[in-house]
Amino acid sequence: MAGWSVHEGRAVALPRRDVDTDQIIPARFMSASRADGYGQYLFADLREGDDGFPLDRHRGASVLIAGANFGCGSSREAAVYALVDAGIRAVIAPSFADIFAGNAVNNGLLPAALPDAEALMDELGANAAEARIDLETATLTIAGQSHEFRLPDVWRHKLTNGWDDIDLTRAHLDEIAAFRDARHANAPWVWAEQDDEQATAG
Amino acid sequence: MSRTLLDKLWDAHEVRRDPDGTSLLWVDRHLVHEGSHHAFAKLAERGLDVAEPGLTFGVADHYAPTRRRDRIEDPAIAKMLERLETNTSRHGIRLFGLNDPRQGIVHVLGPEQGLTLPGLSINCGDSHTSTHGAFGALAFGIGATEVAHVLATQTVRAQKPKSMRILVKGALGAGVSAKDIALHWIAELGTSGATGHAVEYAGDAIEALSMEGRMTLCNLSIEGGARFGMVAPDDTTLAYVKGRPFAPKGAAWDRAVAAWRALPSDPDATFDKEVTIDAARIAPTVTWGTTPEQAAPITGTVPDPDALPGGKAEAARSALDYMGLTAGQPLQDVAIDQVFLGSCTNARIEDLRAAATILRGRRARVPGVVSPGSMLVRAAAEAEGLDRVFTEAGLEWVGAGCSMCVGMNGDIVAPGKRCASSTNRNFRGRQGKGARTHLMSPVMVAAAAVTGRLTDARELMEAKA
Numbered sequence: 316m317a318g319w320s321v322h323e324g325r326a327v328a329l330p331r332r333d334v335d336t337d338q339i340i341p342a343r344f345m346s347a348s349r350a351d352g353y354g355q356y357l358f359a360d361l362r363e364g365d366d367g368f369p370l371d372r373h374r375g376a377s378v379l380i381a382g383a384n385f386g387c388g389s390s391r392e393a394a395v396y397a398l399v400d401a402g403i404r405a406v407i408a409p410s411f412a413d414i415f416a417g418n419a420v421n422n423g424l425l426p427a428a429l430p431d432a433e434a435l436m437d438e439l440g441a442n443a444a445e446a447r448i449d450l451e452t453a454t455l456t457i458a459g460q461s462h463e464f465r466l467p468d469v470w471r472h473k474l475t476n477g478w479d480d481i482d483l484t485r486a487h488l489d490e491i492a493a494f495r496d497a498r499h500a501n502a503p504w505v506w507a508e509q510d511d512e513q514a515t516a517g
Numbered sequence: 518m519s520r521t522l523l524d525k526l527w528d529a530h531e532v533r534r535d536p537d538g539t540s541l542l543w544v545d546r547h548l549v550h551e552g553s554h555h556a557f558a559k560l561a562e563r564g565l566d567v568a569e570p571g572l573t574f575g576v577a578d579h580y581a582p583t584r585r586r587d588r589i590e591d592p593a594i595a596k597m598l599e600r601l602e603t604n605t606s607r608h609g610i611r612l613f614g615l616n617d618p619r620q621g622i623v624h625v626l627g628p629e630q631g632l633t634l635p636g637l638s639i640n641c642g643d644s645h646t647s648t649h650g651a652f653g654a655l656a657f658g659i660g661a662t663e664v665a666h667v668l669a670t671q672t673v674r675a676q677k678p679k680s681m682r683i684l685v686k687g688a689l690g691a692g693v694s695a696k697d698i699a700l701h702w703i704a705e706l707g708t709s710g711a712t713g714h715a716v717e718y719a720g721d722a723i724e725a726l727s728m729e730g731r732m733t734l735c736n737l738s739i740e741g742g743a744r745f746g747m748v749a750p751d752d753t754t755l756a757y758v759k760g761r762p763f764a765p766k767g768a769a770w771d772r773a774v775a776a777w778r779a780l781p782s783d784p785d786a787t788f789d790k791e792v793t794i795d796a797a798r799i800a801p802t803v804t805w806g807t808t809p810e811q812a813a814p815i816t817g818t819v820p821d822p823d824a825l826p827g828g829k830a831e832a833a834r835s836a837l838d839y840m841g842l843t844a845g846q847p848l849q850d851v852a853i854d855q856v857f858l859g860s861c862t863n864a865r866i867e868d869l870r871a872a873a874t875i876l877r878g879r880r881a882r883v884p885g886v887v888s889p890g891s892m893l894v895r896a897a898a899e900a901e902g903l904d905r906v907f908t909e910a911g912l913e914w915v916g917a918g919c920s921m922c923v924g925m926n927g928d929i930v931a932p933g934k935r936c937a938s939s940t941n942r943n944f945r946g947r948q949g950k951g952a953r954t955h956l957m958s959p960v961m962v963a964a965a966a967v968t969g970r971l972t973d974a975r976e977l978m979e980a981k982a
Contacts, residue, residue: 332832333708333808337944342925346580346593349555360946382828384709387742387808388944390644392555392660410709413678413744414644418660433828469537469676480662481563484541484670487533491672494532494543504765504773505545505637506571 316423318477319450322404324377326446326457327369328436332382336415339386339394353393354400370401373443380407380436386415386426395422405448407455407464408432420470423477427455427464435462450475519783522749523680523715526655526780530638532672539674542655546632547573547667548623548641549610551580551597556642556664557604567608568671574632575605575612576623579925581918583888586615591927608668621891621917624648624736624861628728629891631761635750635777640667645861645941647738650747651731652754653780657744678745679789681714682782685722687796692975694871695730696863696939696958698722699737700802702794704812712742714790717782722796723748728757729867736862737941740809749781803848803971804943804956806836811943815961815973819846839945840953841935848971851955854934856881856912856966857948858959859888860922863939868959869898872939873906875963875977881911882969885962886928888920912966924949937965 344356362368370376379398385408386394395418398406405425409432416426425448429435435457447456453466472478484491498505520528532541547569549556560567567573580597582589589595598615605612613620619630624645627633633649639656640646642664649656659673667673685698703710716738718731726734731748738746748754755774758764765773800814811833813820821844822833837844842851858864858872869889887907889895895917898904904914921928922940924947930936932951939962940947943954955971964974 330831331835332828335808335942335944337942337947341946341950342923343950345552345925346597349558360950382832384707384712384742387708388644388942390642390646390658390660391552392642392662395660410712412709412742413712414658414660414739418662421660421662467537467676469535469539472537480666480674481565481669484666484672484674487541488670490533491541491543491670495671498543498545502545502636502773502776504634504769507763507765507769 316477316479318475319423320475321450322377322448324404324446325373325375325443326378326380326439327373327376327443328439329369329379329381330436333384333387334381335388336386336391336394337388340391340397345391345393349396352400353396354402357397357401367441372441375402376443377402377404378407378446378448379403380432380439382433382436383409385411387412390414392418395419395424399424407435420473421480423474425450425474427466429455429462429464431462519786521680521782521786521788522653522717522747522780526636526638527677529636530655538676540677541672542638542675544640544667544671544673545572545637546639548627548639549573549575549605549664550578550623550643551601553642553661553664554597554600554604555661556668559662559665560668565669567610567668570609572671573610573668575601575610576626577601577613577615577620578622579919579923581615581620581916582926583915583918583920583928586916594926618892621893622861622864622919625865625890625894628652628732629761629893631758631764634758634764634773635754636780640673644739645736647744647746648732648736648861650745651728651735652758653747653750653777655745658739678715679713680717681711681743681790682717682719682788684720684791684793685718685796686720686793687722688725689722689796689799692801692960692978693799694958694960695726695733697799697802699734699740700804700809700812700956701799702792703737703741703809704802706741706792708740708808708810709742711738714743715745715747716743718746718748724751727867728753729865732865733862740941750777801958801961801974803961805840805842805848806833807839807943807945809943809956811836812956813848815848815971817848819844819848821845849973851971852969853883853937853955853965853971855883855930855936856885856962857921857936857938857940858962859886859890859920860940861890861919862941863959864888864890864894866894866897868939869894869903872959872963873903875960875967875974876910877906879910879967881966883966885912885966886915886921887912888915889917891917910966921948923947930954937962937971
């Protein structure tokens with residue numbers, strides 16, 4: 316995955332709080348293969364019958380400004396795939412659900428926590444505006460105004476370097492092996508096999 | 518220094534910590550399901566093997582048909598199940614597949630088989646993995662990239678969450694259950710009330726809960742934003758675990774118990790956030806909106822959005838529009854079209870027994886589906902005659918799986934239809950496009966089935982007494 320440090324694109328507002336993962340991508344689309352692209356499923360049910368849906372009104376927008384607790388609900392990474400495959404590079408909201416935010420960063424999508432996001436969302440209304448995001452300074456510039464968002468160092472590093480966690484972790488295989496041996500000695504029951512095929516319910 | 522249960526579990530699994538604060542945690546149990554196919558594909562792209570197939574377990578649940586398993590008509594569903602079989606067999610992972618008599622929802626099956634034990638770290642690509650915290654385990658849901666990471670390294674990268682304790686003091690009233698504790702605290706604190714935190718539930722009302730009740734409560738932690746929910750292990754925990762197929766036996770059991778006894782938070786441990794709830798104040802609770810925080814006591818009314826603060830007003834207006842409800846309407850006047858009793862939240866044997874106490878000798882006025890959490894729960898229920906209680910009431914008794922909680926297997930609620938449901942999410946379209954979901958406990962689902970409207974189950978319990 317390629318890293319990035321500055322993004323310029325059009326921002327639109329999705330004036331909703333608690334945008335959950337079932338709205339971002341309804342479950343019925345999740346058996347699709349990623350190779351076919353998930354962008355077409357983004358907000359499928361919210362968009363249907365809504366001619367004024369922000370991402371349809373402003374095609375090509377790449378920054379989404381939304382209400383608090385964006386991405387709450389399931390751990391489905393497909394929600395992030397749908398956003399990324401639809402061309403979204405950053406979501407700006409006052410807060411994010413923990414699992415969603417982690418999934419986003421793992422796919423190069425910035426979850427930018429900005430306390431004023433809802434005010435920004437209201438100002439933008441149904442319009443689009445040019446936005447610039449700088450990860451190094453953690454700033455969003457929109458309509459001539461700069462806003463500093465919260466960006467933990469670990470996320471900044473991952474987004475800018477495009478790091479893959481498996482590669483990072485595999486540099487520590489010796490430590491993992493030593494930990495495993497100690498775990499096996501101290502808590503052997505972790506590896507315990509069932510002693511028979513008996514079945515118990517309860 | 519005194520430590521919390523979270524501290525002890527975290528320390529026991531931390532392989533290393535990076536300067537930026539990221540911990541690399543060892544994973545004792547990795548549970549995979551049909552949805553894990555993205556992660557297996559990532560592994561294949563890199564030509565990597567599964568690091569610890571013996572600590573990895575596969576379960577067919579999200580797409581599991583609840584009827585006619587011998588002939589799956591939807592090719593997309595058949596493909597999802599086949600991919601799970603292929604991926605687990607290729608990597609030597611034990612699979613509780615569709616035709617295994619132990620098959621069930623991963624968060625029901627794990628504890629039932631003794632795969633879930635106190636003191637373990639448990640990960641699964643499912644947000645309701647918090648369920649397993651009920652045993653005093655470090656259990657949290659992860660995304661597909663993280664699932665691939667666990668498969669490849671048997672570790673997960675995570676930032677240690679802040680600690681939060683929810684103390685529930687006193688005794689729950691009759692007809693009030695763990696589901697109501699959860700809906701109550703989420704309504705009070707909001708769906709992001711515990712974001713960034715690991716919740717430990719404590720207090721005499723929690724100690725009095727069965728393991729099934731504790732699992733329901735920990736399961737719903739994520740609906741309040743907490744990726745982790747946990748309860749310290751005690752005698753109730755040990756009694757549940759002992760003798761389970763994968764639980765330690767003999768001398769290993771004694772050694773494990775000694776370790777588990779040291780897990781509870783130290784008496785003087787402090788938490789980053791603490792909330793106290795009076796159990797006696799919790800009523801049977803139902804949701805009226807499209808997030809789990811939009812909930813109220815069944816004795817109440819649909820709230821007036823104008824009376825709600827700030828951003829909650831617009832969210833409530835939008836939710837009432839979707840739900841087809843009017844502000845001020847008594848909740849007990851809301852007519853329903855169907856019921857669903859199932860899911861990783863409330864489909865264990867105790868849940869079925871509770872619902873049956875209401876339904877025994879009564880008829881349901883609306884159609885409904887009862888999907889036990891596992892095929893072993895199903896067998897146990899049938900041995901007690903619970904299946905006949907449900908079918909004689911007019912409800913359909915089907916197989917185990919995630920079923921109508923998420924609708925991936927084709928069990929859905931039709932557009933515009935209103936379902937009283939023992940599940941975990943009332944999101945728009947969760948149970949099917951346009952479906953209207955009201956979350957509630959198993960006894961409340963049973964009561965709604967009997968009257969055809971949202972109902973205070975306590976009234977039906979009294980009528981029987």
